[in-house]
Amino acid sequence: MLNHSDYIKLNKPFYTRDTVTVAKELLCKYIFKKHGKSFLCGKIVETEAYLGDEDPACHAFRKITKRNEPMFESGGIAYVYFIYGNYYCFNVVTEKQGIGSAVLIRGVEPVDGIQAMKKNRGVIKKDYELSNGPSKFCLAFNIDKKDNWEDLTKDRIFISKYRKKESITVSVAKRIGIKEGADLPYRYFIKDNPYVTKHKLNKEIITEITL
DNA sequence: TATTCGATGTGCT
DNA sequence: GCACATCGAATAC
Numbered sequence: 088m089l090n091h092s093d094y095i096k097l098n099k100p101f102y103t104r105d106t107v108t109v110a111k112e113l114l115c116k117y118i119f120k121k122h123g124k125s126f127l128c129g130k131i132v133e134t135e136a137y138l139g140d141e142d143p144a145c146h147a148f149r150k151i152t153k154r155n156e157p158m159f160e161s162g163g164i165a166y167v168y169f170i171y172g173n174y175y176c177f178n179v180v181t182e183k184q185g186i187g188s189a190v191l192i193r194g195v196e197p198v199d200g201i202q203a204m205k206k207n208r209g210v211i212k213k214d215y216e217l218s219n220g221p222s223k224f225c226l227a228f229n230i231d232k233k234d235n236w237e238d239l240t241k242d243r244i245f246i247s248k249y250r251k252k253e254s255i256t257v258s259v260a261k262r263i264g265i266k267e268g269a270d271l272p273y274r275y276f277i278k279d280n281p282y283v284t285k286h287k288l289n290k291e292i293i294t295e296i297t298l
Numbered sequence: 299t300a301t302t303c304g305a306t307g308t309g310c311t
Numbered sequence: 312g313c314a315c316a317t318c319g320a321a322t323a324c
Contacts, residue, residue: 135316144316154309171317172306178316191316222317264316302322310314 089128089199094119094247099240102162106181109162110136110190111275111296113179115255117247118192120228122200127228129204129218131246133194133276133283135262137178139187144268147187157236158187165237165244167230174222175231179239179246193221193263193274195228196282204228215281259294 094117102109113134119126137145139158146168147158157166158180166178166189178189195218197204204227208217218224225231230244237244256278261270263284276283278295 137316146316149311152309168316169308170315172308172315174306174317176316193316216319220317226318262316266314300322300324303320305318308315310312 088125093250095250096240096245096247099161099163102179102181102239103183104162104181106136106138106188106190107273109179109181110134110273111257113190113192113246114257114275114277115249115253117198117249118195118228119245119247120230121243122203122229125200127200127203128198129195129224129228130198131192131194132196132280133192133274135191135193135275136273137189137191138273139182142188142268142271142273144262144265144271145187147189148267151187155187158189160184160236163239165234165239167225167232167235167237169232170222175225176221177225177228177230177234191221192224194219194276194280194283195224196280197227217282219282220284254297257296259296 113131116131119128146155151159161184162181164180166180178191180189182188207229208227218227239245258278259272260274262274
């Protein structure tokens with residue numbers, strides 16, 4: 088069981104900054120979701136940035152609609168959308184109100200509540216299949232449309248940093264599963280972490296940075 | 299091990 | 312009507 092005093096919740100100013108910065112800095116942070124009396128917890132290992140009206144792959148590229156409305160809010164809330172008829176994806180809304188931008192959480196390394204996550208996912212062959220993808224993460228954490236608009240500065244879903252700084256190598260690459268804006272290097276992941284989406288694009292690393 | 303493909307429903311181009 | 316920020320099973324090799 089985690090010692091919660093070792094984790095410091097990210098506050099509103101963290102989220103209202105520029106989206107690329109938030110996407111990088113969300114790596115190695117810990118996402119918590121209330122589960123009965125305890126919490127499910129996982130380390131964020133893979134993210135993608137979606138940059139409002141300058142990014143053709145972004146849901147908010149054209150104009151505000153019923154679906155993308157949360158993206159235009161001030162940073163620090165959840166944007167959860169339904170995709171491919173079966174799945175959900177969880178995003179962290181960024182920047183100030185009026186800019187339709189967010190960070191997609193694509194991969195998480197389970198830290199606490201792992202038995203509950205396995206129950207949520209059903210039969211899997213390898214441990215990393217628990218949460219090595221945006222919709223796998225949502226299934227493991229029981230995230231769906233009820234969590235859209237959730238305030239991440241409250242205590243049902245939130246993200247924390249660990250008290251001690253952890254140094255990591257971040258790989259930068261192209262985003263996955265899109266056509267428009269496909270060449271933009273807005274995917275960030277912790278190098279060599281098994282909970283990063285397995286994909287041949289992982290070999291097309293553009294640069295590496297150290298956080 | 300790598301690649302293809304069907305399922306599924308919502309929101310647009 | 313068709314594309315879609317996916318997953319997992321089936322197929323090919």
